[in-house]
Amino acid sequence: MAVHVDRYLRLHKMPHIWCPGCGNGIVLGALVRAVAELGCSRDEVVVITGIGCSARTNAIIDFNTFQTTHGRALSFATGFKLARPEMKVVVVTGDGDGLAIGGNHLIHSARRNIDITTILINNSIYGMTGGQHSPLTPAGSYATTAPYGTLEPVFDACRLVEGAGATYVARGTAYHVVLLQRLIARAISHKGFAFVEAVSQCPVGFGRRNKMRTPSEMMRWQKDHAVTVKAAAGMSREQLRGKILIGEFVNRNLPELTEVYGRLIREAQSRPGGE
Amino acid sequence: MLTRYSIELNHAWCKACRICVDFCPKKVFGVNESGRAVVVNIEKCVGCTLCELWCPDFAIKVEGSEQSGEAS
Ligand SMILES: Cc1ncc(C[n+]2csc(CCOP(=O)(O)OP(=O)(O)O)c2C)c(N)n1
Ligand code: SF4
Ligand code: SF4
Ligand code: SF4
Numbered sequence: 001m002a003v004h005v006d007r008y009l010r011l012h013k014m015p016h017i018w019c020p021g022c023g024n025g026i027v028l029g030a031l032v033r034a035v036a037e038l039g040c041s042r043d044e045v046v047v048i049t050g051i052g053c054s055a056r057t058n059a060i061i062d063f064n065t066f067q068t069t070h071g072r073a074l075s076f077a078t079g080f081k082l083a084r085p086e087m088k089v090v091v092v093t094g095d096g097d098g099l100a101i102g103g104n105h106l107i108h109s110a111r112r113n114i115d116i117t118t119i120l121i122n123n124s125i126y127g128m129t130g131g132q133h134s135p136l137t138p139a140g141s142y143a144t145t146a147p148y149g150t151l152e153p154v155f156d157a158c159r160l161v162e163g164a165g166a167t168y169v170a171r172g173t174a175y176h177v178v179l180l181q182r183l184i185a186r187a188i189s190h191k192g193f194a195f196v197e198a199v200s201q202c203p204v205g206f207g208r209r210n211k212m213r214t215p216s217e218m219m220r221w222q223k224d225h226a227v228t229v230k231a232a233a234g235m236s237r238e239q240l241r242g243k244i245l246i247g248e249f250v251n252r253n254l255p256e257l258t259e260v261y262g263r264l265i266r267e268a269q270s271r272p273g274g275e
Numbered sequence: 276m277l278t279r280y281s282i283e284l285n286h287a288w289c290k291a292c293r294i295c296v297d298f299c300p301k302k303v304f305g306v307n308e309s310g311r312a313v314v315v316n317i318e319k320c321v322g323c324t325l326c327e328l329w330c331p332d333f334a335i336k337v338e339g340s341e342q343s344g345e346a347s
Contacts, residue, residue, distance in 0.1 A: 021292030025331030216297035
């Protein structure tokens with residue numbers, strides 16, 4: 001049977017504040033079960049968030065947590081990880097928090113290959129502030145700031161962080177929750193900067209403006225548009241148009257920042273006068 | 276027929292989103308007058324636990340084991 005998530009929740013925060021059918025709860029569940037699957041105690045894990053609905057994860061999850069400023073969770077996480085390299089550091093962010101205001105922190109954390117797991121909940125919109133478009137709002141979709149449809153192309157978040165230097169990169173969806181849990185578990189075990197994009201639904205800020213009236217319709221969209229990396233290998237560019245790739249894209253080993261940094265400190269201290 | 280699985284629903288947490296109703300592969304769930312999930316077909320449940328993994332509000336627990344069913 002599945003690990004019951006309520007053992008890892010702050011029960012006085014339940015029922016949580018997320019809207020009916022919001023994908024954030026599904027991603028939170030996958031994270032908790034991934035940690036349980038790895039056999040980590042909750043004391044070994046710290047969850048750091050910025051601002052947004054996704055950031056509310058750490059009001060609910062009963063791990064070590066702290067909520068920081070908008071877009072800056074990775075900066076706090078970098079400081080935390082360098083000071084406490086033995087901890088498993090997980091950042092949960094949104095497409096606005098992580099890619100708009102926080103985009104710079106994301107690419108530089110990836111470049112440094114610091115051992116932090118980042119879960120970016122991509123719900124295509126700024127949920128918390130009422131449905132403004134984000135760098136991941138698909139072109140042509142409606143938002144409060146795009147009443148005639150968005151004009152801008154989107155980032156491919158996974159390719160962006162891969163290009164910036166991340167050593168583990170994967171994408172899952174709320175619908176593909178079993179896969180999502182597996183990818184998060186692998187990301188947490190990975191030594192280096194690990195990034196998991198969780199395609200998710202914001203029924204209130206995105207779905208109802210974009211002809212998806214119910215949470216289930218949004219999850220059906222995920223089901224119908226997702227193609228696994230394996231299946232995609234045998235498909236043409238034409239067949240892949242409008243689809244989202246899911247699975248593991250990158251899994252490589254490169255020097256990790258806290259290790260390199262630890263080595264430097266030990267070396268410096270072993271020199272005469274270094275103590 | 277012996278039921279192998281049982282489902283515990285926490286109505287204090289359920290937000291009536293219908294995800295379990297729409298996606299359970301065996302159509303085990305229906306809704307009550309407030310729109311919250313209720314179990315209507317427990318004998319069809321195959322224990323896949325997907326409803327528990329999908330419920331965004333942690334309102335579902337699937338319990339039971341293959342053994343208790345098979346042992347009889
Ligand atoms: C410096 C700063 N600018 C703007 C805001 C307002 N703000 C709060 S949440 C948010 C967007 C969050 O969007 P996203 O990261 O996609 O998260 P979601 O709510 O969809 O989970 C914004 C712009 C803020 N809190 N701080
Ligand atoms: S506004 Fe959207 S992202 Fe925020 S809790 Fe509601 S459904 Fe979830
Ligand atoms: S998925 Fe959960 S919250 Fe939604 S209707 Fe079913 S039990 Fe209720
Ligand atoms: S365990 Fe599977 S079959 Fe049983 S109710 Fe849940 S989703 Fe349906």
